[in-house]
Amino acid sequence: MNIHEYQAKEIFARFGIPVPAGTVVRTALEAEAVAARIGKPVVVKAQVLVGGRGKAGGVKIAQTPAEAKEKAGQILGMDIKGEKVQKVLVAEAVDIAREIYVGVVLDRRAQRPLIMASAEGGVEIEITARENPQAIRRVQIDPLQGIHPYAARNLAAELAGNAELAKPMADIIEKLYRVFDETDASLAEINPLVVTKDGRVLAIDAKLNFDDNALYRHADIEAMRDTEAEDAGEGKARAEGLSFVRLSGNVGCIVNGAGLAMATMDLVKEYGGQPANFLDIGGSSRPEKVVTALTIITADKSVRSILFNIFGGITRCDDVARGLVIAFNQMNLKLPVVVRLTGTNEKEAREILKQIPSLHSAETMDEAVKKAIQLAA
Amino acid sequence: MSILIDKNTRLVVQGITGRDGSFHSSQMMAYGTHVVAGVTPGKGGTKFEAKVPVFDSVHQAVDATGANVSVIYVRAPFAADAICEAADAGIRFVVCITEGVPVRDMLRVVPFLKERSTRLLGPNCPGLIAPNARVKVGILPGNIVLPGSVGVVSRSGTLTYEVVFQLTRAGLGQSTCIGIGGDPVIGTNFIDTLRLFQADDETEAIVMIGEIGGSDEEEAAAFIKEKVTKPVVSFIAGQTAPPGKRMGHAGAIVTGGSGTAADKIKALTAAGVPVARVPSEITSLITAAAPALRRA
Numbered sequence: 001m002n003i004h005e006y007q008a009k010e011i012f013a014r015f016g017i018p019v020p021a022g023t024v025v026r027t028a029l030e031a032e033a034v035a036a037r038i039g040k041p042v043v044v045k046a047q048v049l050v051g052g053r054g055k056a057g058g059v060k061i062a063q064t065p066a067e068a069k070e071k072a073g074q075i076l077g078m079d080i081k082g083e084k085v086q087k088v089l090v091a092e093a094v095d096i097a098r099e100i101y102v103g104v105v106l107d108r109r110a111q112r113p114l115i116m117a118s119a120e121g122g123v124e125i126e127i128t129a130r131e132n133p134q135a136i137r138r139v140q141i142d143p144l145q146g147i148h149p150y151a152a153r154n155l156a157a158e159l160a161g162n163a164e165l166a167k168p169m170a171d172i173i174e175k176l177y178r179v180f181d182e183t184d185a186s187l188a189e190i191n192p193l194v195v196t197k198d199g200r201v202l203a204i205d206a207k208l209n210f211d212d213n214a215l216y217r218h219a220d221i222e223a224m225r226d227t228e229a230e231d232a233g234e235g236k237a238r239a240e241g242l243s244f245v246r247l248s249g250n251v252g253c254i255v256n257g258a259g260l261a262m263a264t265m266d267l268v269k270e271y272g273g274q275p276a277n278f279l280d281i282g283g284s285s286r287p288e289k290v291v292t293a294l295t296i297i298t299a300d301k302s303v304r305s306i307l308f309n310i311f312g313g314i315t316r317c318d319d320v321a322r323g324l325v326i327a328f329n330q331m332n333l334k335l336p337v338v339v340r341l342t343g344t345n346e347k348e349a350r351e352i353l354k355q356i357p358s359l360h361s362a363e364t365m366d367e368a369v370k371k372a373i374q375l376a377a
Numbered sequence: 378m379s380i381l382i383d384k385n386t387r388l389v390v391q392g393i394t395g396r397d398g399s400f401h402s403s404q405m406m407a408y409g410t411h412v413v414a415g416v417t418p419g420k421g422g423t424k425f426e427a428k429v430p431v432f433d434s435v436h437q438a439v440d441a442t443g444a445n446v447s448v449i450y451v452r453a454p455f456a457a458d459a460i461c462e463a464a465d466a467g468i469r470f471v472v473c474i475t476e477g478v479p480v481r482d483m484l485r486v487v488p489f490l491k492e493r494s495t496r497l498l499g500p501n502c503p504g505l506i507a508p509n510a511r512v513k514v515g516i517l518p519g520n521i522v523l524p525g526s527v528g529v530v531s532r533s534g535t536l537t538y539e540v541v542f543q544l545t546r547a548g549l550g551q552s553t554c555i556g557i558g559g560d561p562v563i564g565t566n567f568i569d570t571l572r573l574f575q576a577d578d579e580t581e582a583i584v585m586i587g588e589i590g591g592s593d594e595e596e597a598a599a600f601i602k603e604k605v606t607k608p609v610v611s612f613i614a615g616q617t618a619p620p621g622k623r624m625g626h627a628g629a630i631v632t633g634g635s636g637t638a639a640d641k642i643k644a645l646t647a648a649g650v651p652v653a654r655v656p657s658e659i660t661s662l663i664t665a666a667a668p669a670l671r672r673a
Contacts, residue, residue: 106480108561108591108628111487126633143484184481213627214479216454243625247617258559258625259533259588262614266638267655269617278618280625313518313538314404343542344520365539366657 001210003224004047006089008206011183011221015175017190018168018202022091031072034090035065041093044071048083049229051124056080061093086228094202099192100159101125102173103207104180107140113180115139115147115173119159121192147177168201169193183221184214233277233296240292242281249274250304250376251369252297252335254290256281256311256320264309267365273373276303281310285319290327298335304376305336309365312343321349328356336360336375340368381470381496381553381573382410382446383510389414389435389444389468391451391459393425397474398450401516402429405448408519409511414438435466446470448504448514453477456500457486464495472514473499473564480627483562490564497564501627503534503556509579517541517554523673525550527663528574530567531586532559532593532626536614540586540656547660548672552579559626561590567597575605582608582667584659585650587641589615590629594641598648608666611645612653613638 006024013019023034024047035042046058053059058080062068068090078085099121107114118136120128128135139155141147149170156170157163172193180188189207196202215222227235237244243258247265251273255261258280265275277300281293297303310320320341328337340362341349353359360375362368388405392398393415402425406412414432415425421433432438435447447463449456449471456475463471471490478500490497498505504515508524521538523545531537534556541554553574557565567585574580583605587594594613601609616638618624620631631637642652651662664670 106484106561108593109596111484111562113484129633142488143481144488181481184479186480211480211627212623213453213477214481217479243623245619245622245624247619255535257533257535258629259531259536259586259614260539262588262618262624262629263536263539263612263656265617266614270655275617278624311535311539311542313521313535314401314516343538344518364657366655 001212001215001221001225002049003208004049004087004226005045005206006047006087007224008208009203011179011208012203012206015179017172017175017179018200019206020092020094020202020204022089024087024089025072026076026087028069028073028076031088031090032065032069035062035068038090038092042068042090043093044068044075045089045091046075046078046080046085047087047089048080048085049226050081050083053080058085083229094194094200094204095197096194097197098195100195101128101191102176102193103187103189103191104177104185105187110140113141113143113177115141115155115177117155117159117173125191141177143181146181147174149174164199165195165201172201172203179208183208184211184218185209186211233299236292236296237279240289242279242289242293244296245278246300247275247277248302249276250302251372252276252300252303252306253309254279254281254293254297254306255309256283256315260309260311264307264365264369267369268373271369271373273369273376276300283315285315285323287323287326290323291330294327294331294333298333303335305338305372307368307372308337308339308341309368310341312341312345316345317341317343317349318345318352321352325352325355338362338368338372338375340365382505382507382512382514384411384512386446386512386514387411387413387442387444388514389416389438389442389447391416391435391447391449391463393417393429393431394420395450399425401450404519405513408513410513413442414444435462435468439466439468444468446514447472449473449475451475457482460486460497461489464490464493469495471495471497472502472504473497474502474504474515475499476501478560480562483560487562487564498555499558499564501560502558502563503537505553505555507553508551515556517556521545522554523548523550525552525673526579526581526671527551528577528580528583529554529586530570530574530583531556532588532628533586533614536656537586540584540612540659543657543660544584544663549660549663549670550673552577559628561628567593568600571597571600571605571609575607580607582663582670584663585609585611587611587613588626588629589618589624589631589638590626590636592636595644598644598650601650602648608663610651610653610659610662610666612656612659613641
């Protein structure tokens with residue numbers, strides 16, 4: 001789960017990481033009021049869960065409250081990479097002397113948290129990693145030890161270049177690791193960590209992504225989920241325990257198992273079609289799950305055909321078939337549906353599916369995909 | 378694989394009285410696995426299906442029955458603890474089926490197991506099955522496999538079954554089918570498994586099924602080039618997955634441009650591993666790579 005910059009800054013502030021003063025607002029009038037309260041030039045920043053907000057014109061400086069109202073008016077409602085801007089953060093503008101990158105991620109290979117830091121802040125870390133990898137310092141943390149103060153000190157000393165700045169930087173690095181660890185984050189990033197002209201060290205931007213598997217133990221973080229920004233289909237799927245990712249295409253896919261679902265999408269593309277989505281319906285054969293899956297898929301008006309690709313190992317194919325029949329009778333679908341059901345009791349399953357004569361059936365995954373593409377044309 | 382499970386496996390099932398634990402224990406026993414004990418804290422003293430003694434702790438189960446392998450069907454918030462309990466009780470091979478274990482928990486499990494020389498398979502995996510010995514630990518269906526000599530290793534569940542089923546239909550039996558799981562932090566990775574297959578007399582050829590996320594396949598490619606002499610063929614799922622989105626499995630995500638299917642396919646191809654364009658191609662690739670494979 002990802003959260004907005006303003007929310008990440010709230011969490012940072014709770015852990016003692018200095019952030020500029022600021023408030024999130026939904027209207028230009030409110031932006032003006034916040035700017036007036038801050039009493040200095042402000043920066044108005046689009047709050048959307050995508051990168052490249054600045055380049056898209058979603059980050060603007062305002063010298064006066066009136067200007068803040070104007071800029072907020074321009075940014076609110078903007079479309080940035082498919083996301084509509086509903087909120088802006090109005091924050092104290094700072095005079096930047098230096099920009100530094102600091103982030104904590106999981107190093108999958110080492111199976112440990114990894115702190116990455118670079119004196120080349122303000123640029124996307126992936127670009128630095130590609131073009132100037134030696135500019136990135138990497139420090140692995142033993143999760144059982146946590147971050148040793150000496151490790152934070154040594155890293156900060158390299159980044160700061162002087163003793164005065166090294167101390168607040170070391171403090172921020174330690175706290176950023178604590179945020180990562182204690183909130184079950186998958187990414188905790190400050191880009192840029194800024195040294196201002198008057199010598200303050202502040203997190204000008206904040207990014208936090210969380211391990212979905214750990215949200216059960218962070219009700220406060222789960223409550224930060226922006227359901228407005230979430231794709232309606234993905235939200236519904238999440239609520240019903242299905243995995244759904246929207247793509248852009250016309251062949252709707254319903255599959256049991258994430259790997260098989262990915263392979264099915266890939267196959268649609270391979271055979272010249274456009275997969276509309278990824279959807280893992282899981283191992284259950286319950287008709288309610290099928291109805292939910294079909295509801296989510298058919299809400300996408302560009303879907304022209306629906307493909308069920310089910311492998312029944314432990315899950316019995318005849319159980320799935322019964323569930324499909326109940327679901328189809330409930331749904332009254334207009335779109336062509338191809339069903340491929342292979343595995344345990346597949347012969348019985350095929351007999352049961354004859355109850356829905358409009359169903360197209362296929363014996364293999366390849367055949368099913370090709371049929372679904374044909375029917376979508 | 379005789380190195381991991383065989384007829385000498387004495388299995389303890391953690392979570393035996395739960396819905397999944399009980400269902401799959403019946404299945405494992407019916408297949409031929411020697412299930413000697415179950416553990417559900419609070420249910421010690423009872424019997425599963427009137428045959429298998431249930432204990433309150435893994436330590437008690439091991440003391441009473443000599444259990445040497447554990448399988449875990451415990452809910453996600455408690456799974457990491459269950460893994461550690463098994464290792465501490467002297468179990469040296471633990472299979473964790475549970476999906477949804479937080480990464481932070483697994484980061485603490487890994488060093489705990491290393492200290493005790495305990496191997497973990499999973500979490501979020503279907504387990505493994507050895508058709509020649511008729512032993513299975515986990516949820517892989519026994520009715521789709523065929524005894525033989527193809528080793529299958531995969532990060533997936535039903536995609537594995539799909540591939541195994543096709544191999545079986547082609548008469549290409551399997552030595553061991555192992556699911557290493559879909560999470561970002563797992564106990565046994567591709568290299569670990571390839572090493573075991575390379576050393577296994579029963580295995581003559583290997584099928585490796587990967588997916589987006591992480592760099593396990595790329596590292597495996599380098600390992601195959603240096604250390605694996607048996608033919609390997611592969612399939613990588615997720616070529617059409619969009620960046621930054623978790624595709625079902627917690628570990629199936631392209632982050633910061635890395636972990637793409639394209640990178641993995643490139644690395645494997647460069648290492649001389651044929652990569653199937655579609656799963657149905659695997660059977661013909663394996664036949665071409667290992668023409669001497671015995672067919673049933």
